[in-house]
Amino acid sequence: MKVxxxxxxxxxxxxFVVGVVYTIATFYYRTGVEWAGATAMFFSxxxxxxxxxxxxxxxxxxxxxxxxxxDAEIEDGAGELGFFSPHSYWPILIAGAAALFAIGFASANWWFAVGVVPIIVACVAGLVFEYHVGPEKH
Structure with missing residues (x-):
């Protein structure tokens, strides 16, 4: 994980370095800072x-x-990598709810976008706790 x-x-x-250079460059070569690009650089x-x-x-x-x-070889990484859920439907539900949120946000239907947030939270909770409740509980 260190790599x-x-x-x-x-x-x-x-x-961050490019953001500072971009901010200074747009300040001196334009009438002011170009905030969209500077913000995008710093947020990135x-x-x-x-x-x-x-x-x-x-x-x-x-x-x-x-x-x-x-000096590691490819064979050094052989073996089991982890547990991956073979039959989870939660990622599909999260993606659908996120798409509905994006549609509401993009079309300025704030009531719709805010109404979908609890669905997203419920789907994420379902994914996180999938193996802690129900028949799959160990």
């Missing part, structure tokens, strides 16, 4: 930093993986 953390941290640093850096921080946090709690070694 992934480094990648996202470098991407975040790139976006923030999102990359968020992902990098998550990977750095997780890297402390998992054992060292073959990807963390410079």
């Amino acid at each position: 992934e953390a480094r990648i996202f941290e470098v991407i975040a640093l790139f976006f 850096g923030g999102l990359a930093l968020l992902a990098g921080t998550y990977f750095r946090f997780v890297a402390r709690r998992v054992e060292i993986r073959p990807e963390d070694f410079d």
